[in-house]
Each structure stands twice: as C-alpha cells, then as structure tokens.
Amino acid sequence: MKTVPFEPLDPALYRETVRRALAEDLGWGDLTTDGVIGEEQRARGVLLAKSPLVVAGLDIAAEAFMQLDPGAKVTRHMKDGDLVQPGTIIAEVAGYAAPLLTAERTALNFLQQLSGMATITRRFVDAAGGRITVLDTRKTPPTLRALAKYAVRCGGGTNHRAGLDDGLMIKDNHIRLCESIRGAVLKLREAGHDMAIEVEAQSLAQVDEALAAGVDVLMIDNMSLDDMREAIRRSRGRAKVEISGGVTLDRIADLATLGAEYVSVGAITHSAPAADISFEIERA
Known part of the structure; x- marks a missing residue:
C-alpha cells in the first residue's frame, strides 16, 4: 500500500x-x-x-x-x-x-x-485505535475515484490501489480461471512486474497455497474470527495480512486486535x- x-x-x-x-x-x-x-x-x-x-x-x-x-x-x-x-x-x-x-x-x-x-x-480509523491500517477499495463512484480516495485521506484512511495498473492483486475469479493460486502467481512473476503480489484467500487451504507460492500480501476474505486468527498466525514473518469482507464499525475494534496489518472497507466510499x-x- x-x-x-x-x-x-x-x-x-x-x-x-x-x-x-x-x-x-x-x-x-x-x-x-x-x-x-x-x-x-x-x-x-x-x-x-x-x-x-x-x-x-x-x-x-x-x-x-x-x-x-x-x-x-x-x-x-x-x-x-x-x-x-x-x-x-x-x-x-x-x-x-x-x-x-x-x-x-x-x-x-x-x-x-x-x-x-x-x-x-x-x-x-478512530475505532481501529491505531492498531491496524484502514484501507479503501476500488468500490468508488464511477469517474470520481480520485475525489473519493482524496476524501478517504481527509478522514485519515490510507489508499489501496488507485486502479488496475497500480498493483498486483489475484482475486477469486483470477484463481478460478487460472485453476490454482500457484499458477496465477507464477504467471505474474513471469510477466516481470516489479510490484508486490497480493492474493485473496477464502479458506485456510488457500492461505497455505498462497504462502507456499511466496506472496507478499494475503487478503483474507469473509473468514470467521477463528480462521482469521489462524491465517494471521500462519502468515507471521511470511506475508502481510489484509482483512476484507463484512467489515463494519461494530466489528472493527475486534478485528484490529487480531494482528493483521491492514483492513479494507468498501463501505467508506460506496455506502457513506x-x-x-x-x-x-x-x-x-
């Protein structure tokens, strides 16, 4: 980020x-x-x-x-x-x-x-209490992304990717079409982009596959609290972790205690x- x-x-x-x-x-x-x-x-x-x-x-x-x-x-x-x-x-x-x-x-x-x-x-940001970095997403009003991401900065948040050319993120649909996380990561490495690789994982099995492939950032999406804790434990020293999916003000304080580096919140730009x-x- x-x-x-x-x-x-x-x-x-x-x-x-x-x-x-x-x-x-x-x-x-x-x-x-x-x-x-x-x-x-x-x-x-x-x-x-x-x-x-x-x-x-x-x-x-x-x-x-x-x-x-x-x-x-x-x-x-x-x-x-x-x-x-x-x-x-x-x-x-x-x-x-x-x-x-x-x-x-x-x-x-x-x-x-x-x-x-x-x-x-x-x-x-206030609810997170400085324990985790609050990120935005690309879920912004069409044609107004620069303005929406500026508003996030005004609120003390941190910008994630500004666009598809601003980072490498392998999401669930990429994985389905490439048939495996390892295959998708290898293809990106072969493409020669000098950027960190982030992978979305929706299960502990995908967490293990992504870590084995040597990803830089792991996005754990819509997992239970127990699975998030385990994913963060397995990732320690191997990859940074971003929590995503179902993040609300009511949950942010608890999520901030898990030890992940980032939490991404689409609602701050698409539902404010x-x-x-x-x-x-x-x-x-």
Whole structure:
C-alpha cells in the first residue's frame, strides 16, 4: 500500500468534472433564478455544518461557484480534514446572487458526498485505535475515484490501489480461471512486474497455497474470527495480512486486535451517507 501525502488536490483532477456536473444540472438554463433574480444583484452565502462531520471537498465546492462567477470570493473558515460540529460555518461565498444560486446544488453535492466519505472513514480509523491500517477499495463512484480516495485521506484512511495498473492483486475469479493460486502467481512473476503480489484467500487451504507460492500480501476474505486468527498466525514473518469482507464499525475494534496489518472497507466510499451541510444565502 502506498501512503499518499495529504495535500490539496490538483485542480486538473476535478475542474472538468465540476464543469460537467454544472452542465448536467443547468441544461438550457436556470429558469427560476433567471426569472426572479436580477443580473446585478449581489449576495453572500455560508456553507453551514448541520451535523458532526469531517470536511472534504471544499476546493471542489469553491470551484463550482467560481466557474459560474469567476469573481466570487470564497473565504474558508475550515479546511479539508477538519472535524467540525453542527452550527460551524465552513466557508463564506460572496458574489453575484444568480450564479451562487445556480451553483449551489452542484457545490453541495460534491461537498456533502466527499465529507460523508471522510466522516465515516474517520469513524473507522478512530475505532481501529491505531492498531491496524484502514484501507479503501476500488468500490468508488464511477469517474470520481480520485475525489473519493482524496476524501478517504481527509478522514485519515490510507489508499489501496488507485486502479488496475497500480498493483498486483489475484482475486477469486483470477484463481478460478487460472485453476490454482500457484499458477496465477507464477504467471505474474513471469510477466516481470516489479510490484508486490497480493492474493485473496477464502479458506485456510488457500492461505497455505498462497504462502507456499511466496506472496507478499494475503487478503483474507469473509473468514470467521477463528480462521482469521489462524491465517494471521500462519502468515507471521511470511506475508502481510489484509482483512476484507463484512467489515463494519461494530466489528472493527475486534478485528484490529487480531494482528493483521491492514483492513479494507468498501463501505467508506460506496455506502457513506452524505454529510448534512446547507448553503444559507442573503442579500449582500
């Protein structure tokens, strides 16, 4: 697993995504706003936290406002990665009223979804208590993987593979088609990739086969607690272990005591509830 430094996202990773999201919402125009708000009317709005949350995606929300009003001024009171309480003003936005209203939903969609991912990630990380590294997965919204994985970093999690070209992982379907773990591992070694090899194991027999093949990381998937303990015992000094499958907040504290190095949690990116954030606007 590679630790990606926690730093602001390169705007090139989201600028076009924001443009397409605005175009999707705008269509032929914001009929209501155009009909009731004057072109020269100015406004000021605040992004307000309405539940405890970890902020993620503030620059992306700001981009939505500024694409429609390049002169808009965004004042950040919080930053990505901050844990905030209900009633906290995350940021203020000042500019022409009509573009602020038109961009509101797109800005909130990004900020709420990414903050939701960061918030649930922080809960898993806190529950793990530093005893195991919490990883994300490739179970991310299509076309938004870079943003989702950034949100995980905001929450204190660690990124697993960014894509299929970012690591070697032999999963259950690979094994079925190659007929054996050993055969799949040999083929990868023959391919000459200078990367660690990870193998998914769903039984202790597969654990033994993977260890005999000399894998670097063993993913133990959907095993009982007793089998996980035994798999970790057998792997000690031979391979690092990643726990996967059925990982919930209720179980993470117990899983963290087993001695594995990693636990991967698909839910932090595919099932995170949106954070409760509103945009409150008034005349400037």
